Amino acid sequence: MTKILIVNPNTTASMTETIGAAARAVAASGTEIIAVTSAMGPVSIEGYYDEAFAVPGLIQALLNAPDADAAIVACFDDTGLDAARTAAHFPVVGICEAALVTAGQIAKRIAVVTTLPRSIVPLEELVRRYGYAERARVTACDVAVLDLDKPGSGAEAKLEAEIARALDKGAEAIVLGCAGMADLPQKLSRKFGVPVVDGVAAAVKQAEALAGLKLATSRRGSYASPGVKKYTGLLEEFAPSDPSLRGA
Amino acid sequence: MTKILIVNPNTTASMTETIGAAARAVAASGTEIIAVTSAMGPVSIEGYYDEAFAVPGLIQALLNAPDADAAIVACFDDTGLDAARTAAHFPVVGICEAALVTAGQIAKRIAVVTTLPRSIVPLEELVRRYGYAERARVTACDVAVLDLDKPGSGAEAKLEAEIARALDKGAEAIVLGCAGMADLPQKLSRKFGVPVVDGVAAAVKQAEALAGLKLATSRRGSYASPGVKKYTGLLEEFAPSDPSLRGA
């Protein structure tokens, strides 16, 4: 049995449910999905500021699950992914990175369609960091994260219009750029006749892959465990302790 | 049950066995591995010329397996991968690409250690195409492919020396740059204390991922099915026929 922890790094529990359901729908028979909601921070993550304040809750959720075999950060900004990898005793997968590596194996040109325009540049930075800048374009359908499943918000029509524009410009596959869109890929794929990749589903498979290969995050170089040191104030409890004491 | 076809695009059956064993060792419980040897072409693939002549045998093996759920090209040059994707009715995974996307999720800086120096530039071109040029360096341990498992060839010592050099220069994870090294990752990982990724194992997981997500190669743009047309001479039989006749 492989235990995969999915952390929704925002505090909106209904979104965690959508995410958990999408994850379970694609999980292998031997995979257990544990979807948790962050206990602190923003109700949705839109832009650099929200991102920064979502990290402590994310890390807390990871540290509270010492027996997971792999974990997923279920926000398309891959919020706090690098910090999470240094902290967790198991591999950690980001849904943006997972979606890109998946789409990249079935298509040469990719469109990432996200929610608000303010997220375009942060996602472009991720796309470049992951090496997909020449292959993936980022666009926004101009819908707030929490409006995605609000009836009457027109969200789906806006998303579909943006997908159509991306295909016109040469996209060969679509990546849905928000964890809140995790229930849509099948429907959109049928409608547009191209692969549509949801990051949550893609991340479940990447997490199963890393767990199945018994691969752990490298401790050499940039992902070395945090050095033991003192933290003060509100965040005191997050001070890195001796990893050998934490069972690493 | 997921059926994964692994094609060894060279004609050396003993290498297919190593590959098949490595694949089965990591396959999920519901995965059937079918490892086949190419029926025509070079006994090993070293450089651009061998690569070109390995493609027809690879394509033939793919077309002979219409009921696979996914396939793997088991040569680290990802020989003929683009042609394979346009031809096959199922997703096709390359072991170089699979190894890079896997290593990239557990380490920031990667060393790819291949066999002969003549393969460095072709692999650098792949690494760049996949978007890992800033993160992955390619080096060679100067061992011919078919010497890898010859007793007394000194192959393993040369490979280990090259890995040590790569770690000194900042590599955080190692990718083994030849399908013939598929039996070595655990041993090397223990020895050097860093993740060591074998492309065959990584590709099994990526193939399971694509099959599990029911994602097919995009038919829009560069991976469109080959247009129906006449081929002549020796290669006549490979002429693309109407895909609807082939059950696509």
Place this chain on the structure above:
Amino acid sequence: MTKILIVNPNTTASMTETIGAAARAVAASGTEIIAVTSAMGPVSIEGYYDEAFAVPGLIQALLNAPDADAAIVACFDDTGLDAARTAAHFPVVGICEAALVTAGQIAKRIAVVTTLPRSIVPLEELVRRYGYAERARVTACDVAVLDLDKPGSGAEAKLEAEIARALDKGAEAIVLGCAGMADLPQKLSRKFGVPVVDGVAAAVKQAEALAGLKLATSRRGSYASPGVKKYTGLLEEFAPSDPSLRGA
């Protein structure tokens, strides 16, 4: 006397004639042009699959002409160019690469106008590999290769419309992205008032240049002669033999 072999790597003899005529029109007085049609493979090359199956016929044509001073691969995908360079005893020029290096010496921004949209991405990959990604854009006029000279196909009007669009977006010179357009550059250049470069003509001059400088393909590194080894099945005859036996 310099002997330049031009191989049309598709099997359509009428296209070889267009290519041969374009080559002879620009050849220096001391240059003999030998235009040959591939004896096996696809009637036209459109996309990755056709490309792969055009390579054996191309290599055969090169090996059958041991006394050439230089050769040209006359398909804009530069089909099999790397394999050809390792195999031939004389330098080999690709028409895409030749067109880009030529256009790049008379203009800073280049538009490559090719036939079908499915060829855009393969050509973008070539353009990037050759180092022209920042300077050259690839577009398609949506005409099949074999329709280029069909009366009533509207091919020329579509090509001209695409050129006009490219100039509007800042192109300073046009590269014709298909060997089948080799008869058009003068006419289009007069019409649009910008340099129009045909790859076949450009390649003749690059082949004359390399032959005139007595430069051979480097045998150090990635273009080393293929190692002597066994090939089996349909492609057995292509097995690399001892180059010293082939007069290299």
Place this chain on the structure above:
Amino acid sequence: MTKILIVNPNTTASMTETIGAAARAVAASGTEIIAVTSAMGPVSIEGYYDEAFAVPGLIQALLNAPDADAAIVACFDDTGLDAARTAAHFPVVGICEAALVTAGQIAKRIAVVTTLPRSIVPLEELVRRYGYAERARVTACDVAVLDLDKPGSGAEAKLEAEIARALDKGAEAIVLGCAGMADLPQKLSRKFGVPVVDGVAAAVKQAEALAGLKLATSRRGSYASPGVKKYTGLLEEFAPSDPSLRGA
């Protein structure tokens, strides 16, 4: 009078003193330097994990200083810089970015010498993001941040040895890659005969520049003010409120 707030985002007050002194030493006559120590988080910032937990304290310090004309984040990782820019009512300068733009105007090739090897990759990512990847190399002298001014730690000798190596490899100017080195540039510049740039000093000048030009962070696109929304738990107080209420 221009008020420049310098936030040391770690909690080590002695380091704030070094930083404040270095800042005052280069400040213009009309500039007031206010150096503050973060009230929460790690005692030193080494790697992704520490970085993440330094952000809330940094943001708090910025929000507590509504009347500054510009601010500086005084950690060479430019910790939380993007979040800081969306939150603050005044421009915010990072010492890594400031050092690079300064060094880039007096030299073509730059070496950034930082403390621990684990910081090399995070800094390389910054350097790339800022556009200096082709011009700046990052190396480490293998000294922990808090050992920099410990007598007997051998820190200075290690730093000098690393600078010498960088000059041998072609560096034309040196950037000191840690705020804790702010007292060293003059001495090192004299010793090696090349410009040595300290990020703190450079940032004071960039902050004076932005304040003097009355330029504010753009609110269009990625640096838009955080949307008003609820934050929960430990970090509740950081919830973005209506900027008009905050006097923006």
Place this chain on the structure above:
Amino acid sequence: MTKILIVNPNTTASMTETIGAAARAVAASGTEIIAVTSAMGPVSIEGYYDEAFAVPGLIQALLNAPDADAAIVACFDDTGLDAARTAAHFPVVGICEAALVTAGQIAKRIAVVTTLPRSIVPLEELVRRYGYAERARVTACDVAVLDLDKPGSGAEAKLEAEIARALDKGAEAIVLGCAGMADLPQKLSRKFGVPVVDGVAAAVKQAEALAGLKLATSRRGSYASPGVKKYTGLLEEFAPSDPSLRGA
């Protein structure tokens, strides 16, 4: 007192006045601005040819001002900047580079709006050299330099239309791409509600920064002082003499 020399490398004195006024408007209280007009060369600099012939006049002006603390080349092509840096005894700032490093600290995506289309490619080359190619787009408003302040030329309307287009495409800040626009930033910034950066003003601050930090151009590597040698003909007087004789 800091003495900043601003050289207008074209010979149009009225433009020097605009430039000098813009510089004085932002100079710190302790800064003296000395604006000089080149004594030889083109009346305006538009394209590579004019650029080349503006360099001797620029160098002459720099060599005539041995007691400056820093200098500015006030043409947005950063005409002759590299040569100027090797020749001058004080740091030299280019207005294009200064504008980019300034805008880059308050916005992620930048639009550079210049005068004539023929300047787009030269500026794109600068932008790439400075490392801003992924962040800054260059466009032209199609107004000749000397028409910028001609009443009735429609120049301002064209410039504003181009700015509006750039913002629509995602620009977060505007850089004015000609020294002749130095009087417009405040007005345009108010109109469009985004930061508008003028290179002259930005350069004054960068010059103050370098002078304040007592940083000189590196003499190691590419900016080494010109070797002493003979020049002949018209340009004889520019022959590099022994720098120790020139008080360096």
Place this chain on the structure above:
Amino acid sequence: MTKILIVNPNTTASMTETIGAAARAVAASGTEIIAVTSAMGPVSIEGYYDEAFAVPGLIQALLNAPDADAAIVACFDDTGLDAARTAAHFPVVGICEAALVTAGQIAKRIAVVTTLPRSIVPLEELVRRYGYAERARVTACDVAVLDLDKPGSGAEAKLEAEIARALDKGAEAIVLGCAGMADLPQKLSRKFGVPVVDGVAAAVKQAEALAGLKLATSRRGSYASPGVKKYTGLLEEFAPSDPSLRGA
């Protein structure tokens, strides 16, 4: 008969002789080589400053030869090449660009070996601009230009040592990075067993190519003819006049 003008942009006539001889040695039978020495400027071109002052003499030489079919700028910095292209009525070839496009067709990895270390960065900038940054490394053998053919200077031994180092690091072909090395390629190629490309010889062939294809520099965009305007002072005579008056 094709007339090719070679301008040595430095004023050392003995170097023009070496260059002219190298050019004639490879020129086609129908090619006339006219080698001229610049009438003003530096005796050798080493670094940005010399480069700038070599341009007027170069342009003068080009304007004095209205009936050439093509021209070559015979300094490896491609001194003033862009300005030359806008000014001349015939195509202009740079020896650095010509050498790179030539070497790039016979090798994947190239080493450019130049004279002084100060030229490395300027050449790296050229190499990047031409698109060869991923394929070509620049190194220096630390010999001054005018010492290249001085008996007893040890120049040749230093050059050979540098070539050996470059081959060890993976170079597949060598480009000689100074016009003053034009007499060495055959000898070095024999010694090292790899292609050695001299820029002067390569440029003759590129000039023959452009002339043979009747291709002219594009007048659209960045290479548009200089606008008619006034120049003053020493350089007055270089003012662009109406091209129709100059017979363009």
